[in-house]
Amino acid sequence: MFSATWPKEIQALASRFCCIDPIHIKIGDQQGHDGFTVNENITQKIHVIDDFKKKRAHFQQLLISLVHDNGKKPLKIIIFCKTKRGCDNLEKTLKWDKDLQNAIPYESCAIHGDKEQWERDGIYSNFKKPITNKTNILIATDVASRGLDVKDITVVINYDMPMSGFDNYVHRIGRTGRAGAKGIAHSYIVPSEDKSMVGPLIALLKKTN
Numbered sequence: 001m002f003s004a005t006w007p008k009e010i011q012a013l014a015s016r017f018c019c020i021d022p023i024h025i026k027i028g029d030q031q032g033h034d035g036f037t038v039n040e041n042i043t044q045k046i047h048v049i050d051d052f053k054k055k056r057a058h059f060q061q062l063l064i065s066l067v068h069d070n071g072k073k074p075l076k077i078i079i080f081c082k083t084k085r086g087c088d089n090l091e092k093t094l095k096w097d098k099d100l101q102n103a104i105p106y107e108s109c110a111i112h113g114d115k116e117q118w119e120r121d122g123i124y125s126n127f128k129k130p131i132t133n134k135t136n137i138l139i140a141t142d143v144a145s146r147g148l149d150v151k152d153i154t155v156v157i158n159y160d161m162p163m164s165g166f167d168n169y170v171h172r173i174g175r176t177g178r179a180g181a182k183g184i185a186h187s188y189i190v191p192s193e194d195k196s197m198v199g200p201l202i203a204l205l206k207k208t209n
Contacts, residue, residue, distance in 0.1 A: 007167070038170060038208045042177035046201070048189045055188055056093070059159060060100055062186060066155055067104040067135055074105075074131040075154045078138045080172050082160035084112040087139045090159060094137065106135035113143055124148070142168050151178050158187035166200040 001017070003010050006026070014022070038044070049055045066075060081087045091110035094100060111123045120143075127138045128150050142162060153176045162168035169187070176183025189198070 038173060038204060039177045039183075040208050041181065042173055042183045042185055042208075044173065044205060044208070045184065045186045046189055046205075047186065048191065050191050055190070059157070059188070060097065062157070063100060063106075064103045067106075070154075074133060075135045076127070076131055076150065076152050077135065077155045077157065078140060078148075078153055078175055079157045079159050080140055080142070080162075082141070082163045084114050084141060086160060087112050087141055091139050094139075104135055105133065106137055108137035108139060110139040111143065112141040142172070148175055149178070150175070151181070153178070154183060156183065156185045158185070161187060161189060161194045161197050166197060169197065169201070170204075 001014055003014075047055075047058060049058060063077075066077070079090065081090055087110040091108055094106075094108045100106075109123050109126070111120055115123070123138070127136060131152065156173050156176045158169070158172060162172070173183075173185035173187075176185060187201075189201075191198075
């Protein structure tokens with residue numbers, strides 16, 4: 001059995017399937033906040049903004065600058081929102097924003113728990129395909145934070161921080177920087193909403209230099 005984390009819920013689930021005393025092998029240390037650690041190949045950038053319009057404007061400029069800084073080569077980007085509605089709204093914004101469409105060539109699609117399984121499978125399949133001439137953007141809830149193994153995701157953007165569980169942040173940014181590659185994670189902190197994340201985040205940033 002394999003698990004990216006080992007919380008009590010997963011321990012209880014594992015014990016139901018193990019009929020003899022299992023051997024527990026853990027890769028990584030137990031230090032830091034709740035034992036979390038992050039690949040140091042992932043550059044974590046934090047943006048503290050407490051105004052929705054400023055956040056949206058900053059996000060749009062961020063997308064443009066990411067493509068520009070990459071020499072206008074196509075990128076594979078995953079954007080996390082905290083709610084299904086947030087994913088759908090952001091997808092509509094990206095598809096109808098003329099400034100973005102004029103500045104960068106891209107395709108975007110939202111995925112969340114309200115999508116049928118066949119829809120999610122199709123979206124994942126398209127997202128996994130090799131990058132061609134467009135930046136490929138996946139907008140997702142935490143349904144895509146675990147178990148999504150796409151090796152060429154260059155950038156992760158936490159448009160919203162997770163509603164609960166700091167481990168979700170760790171899993172989200174772990175979608176990039178895989179198999180020895182470099183990655184970048186941009187995260188938006190809203191002080192009025194994300195206070196519980198600040199302490200663990202600071203500790204993690206210090207730990208991963």
